[in-house]
Amino acid sequence: MPNTGTNGQETVGIKSPAAAGLPPGAVSVFSMKRALVALALVGVLAACAWLATFSSSSSSSKPAPRSSPASSRSRGPILVYGDSLIEQASPYLRSTDVVRAYGGTALCDWVDNMARAASAEQPSVMVVEFVGNDLTPCMQGYQTPEQVRAKYEDDMARLKQLVDAPILWVGPPAFRDRAPAALGLYSSEPRFVDAGEAVLADGAYTDTLPCLADEGWVQGCVNGRIRVRASDGAHFATSGSGYSAGGRRFADAIDNAVRSLG
Numbered sequence: 001m002p003n004t005g006t007n008g009q010e011t012v013g014i015k016s017p018a019a020a021g022l023p024p025g026a027v028s029v030f031s032m033k034r035a036l037v038a039l040a041l042v043g044v045l046a047a048c049a050w051l052a053t054f055s056s057s058s059s060s061s062k063p064a065p066r067s068s069p070a071s072s073r074s075r076g077p078i079l080v081y082g083d084s085l086i087e088q089a090s091p092y093l094r095s096t097d098v099v100r101a102y103g104g105t106a107l108c109d110w111v112d113n114m115a116r117a118a119s120a121e122q123p124s125v126m127v128v129e130f131v132g133n134d135l136t137p138c139m140q141g142y143q144t145p146e147q148v149r150a151k152y153e154d155d156m157a158r159l160k161q162l163v164d165a166p167i168l169w170v171g172p173p174a175f176r177d178r179a180p181a182a183l184g185l186y187s188s189e190p191r192f193v194d195a196g197e198a199v200l201a202d203g204a205y206t207d208t209l210p211c212l213a214d215e216g217w218v219q220g221c222v223n224g225r226i227r228v229r230a231s232d233g234a235h236f237a238t239s240g241s242g243y244s245a246g247g248r249r250f251a252d253a254i255d256n257a258v259r260s261l262g
Contacts, residue, residue, distance in 0.1 A: 075124040076165070078258060079117060081110050082129035085172060088236045088244050092251035095258040096127060106130060107155040108138035115162035125261055126163060127254060129170035129195070131234075132181025148181040156185075168257060172196045173250075176205050176233025193257035198249040199228045199236070207237075209245070219243040 077097035080086060084103030093099065100113070107130045114126060133139070134148045142151045160167065169186035173196030186192050200206060209228050211221035220226050220239035227237040228246035236246030 076122040078125045078127065079114075079121065079123045080127040080129075080254075081114055082127075082170070083131060083133055084235060085131060085247075085250060086129050086170075088238070088247035089251040089254070090247075092244075092248040093255060094251075095255040104133050104135045106133045106136055106139050107152055107159070109136050111155055111159050111162065114159060118163040118165050123165045125168055125258060126165050127168045127170060127258065128159070129172065129254075130182055131172040132183070132185070134181070145181055149185065152182055152185060166191055166261065168193060168254075168261065170195050170254060170257075173199045174205050176207075176229070180234075191257075191261065193253055195250050195253035195257070198253040199246045205229070205233070209249070212245075212248075215245065220245065 078095065080090070080093065080096045080099040080101070082099075082101040083105050084101070086099060086101035087103055090099040090101065100110075100117075102109075107128070114128075117123070118126065130152070132148055132152060134142055134151075139148070139151065142148045167189070168191045169189045171184070171186055171192065171194040172180045172182055174180075174183060183196075187194065197203070199209065201209065207227055207229050208225040211219075211224055211226045215221045215226055218239075218241050220237075220241070220243060226245045227239070228249065229235070230237045230246075236244045236250065238244045238247075
C-alpha cells in the first residue's frame with residue numbers, strides 16, 4: 001500500500017532483494033519489469049526532448065506573427081447607464097459591454113454608482129442616457145420643467161467631476177405630447193449622439209417608419225412601414241414577437257457613435 005509522508009504526499013516504498021525474501025544476488029521478476037519500464041520511460045523522455053528542440057528551432061526560423069493594433073491595444077469595458085429606453089434598446093446593442101438601466105430612474109440615482117464603477121472597472125467609455133424622469137426620491141422637490149432640467153445639469157456637472165473616463169451622452173427622442181426634460185440637454189457635450197433622431201421623421205414625432213431591409217412581417221412590418229413608438233407616445237413599440245423597431249434604431253445610433261470614438 002502506498003506510504004504517505006509527513007506532508008501528505010504519496011510516496012512509493014522500494015524493497016531490497018533481502019528484504020523481499022530472495023537469496024543474495026537474485027533479482028525479482030517485478031524488479032526486472034520495473035527496470036524495463038524505466039528504460040522505456042528514458043527513451044520516451046529523450047524523444048520528447050528531441051521533438052521539443054526540433055519544434056523550437058523550426059518555430060524560431062519563422063517570423064513571428066504581427067499583431068494588429070486592435071488586438072494588441074487593451075481597453076476597459078464600455079459601460080451603459082440609462083432608463084427604460086436603454087432597457088428596450090439593450091438587446092440590440094453590439095458595441096458595448098455592460099448595460100445598467102432601470103425604468104423610471106433619473107441621472108441622480110446613478111451618479112455615485114457610476115463614480116464607483118469608473119474607479120473599479122476603469123471603463124474606456126461610459127454611455128449615459130436619461131430622458132429626464134423625476135419620479136425617484138433624489139428628484140423630490142424638483143417639480144417644474146425648469147427645476148428638473150437644472151437638477152439634471154447639476155448632476156451632469158457632478159458626474160463629470162467624479163469620473164475621468166470619456167462620457168458619451170445620448171439624446172432622447174421627442175415625445176408625442178410633450179418634450180422630455182433632457183431634450184437638447186446633452187447636445188453641447190464634446191461626445192454626444194442624438195440617438196432619438198433615429199426614431200423621428202425629419203425631426204418630428206412619428207408612430208411608424210419605413211421598414212429596414214431585414215424587417216418583415218414577423219418583426220411587424222406592414223405595407224413597408226413598422227411601428228417604432230408605443231401607444232404612450234414616449235417608449236418604443238414592441239411587436240407580438242418581442243421585436244422593438246424603435247429600440248433597435250436607438251441602439252444602432254449608439255453603436256455607431258461608440259465605434260466612431262475608436
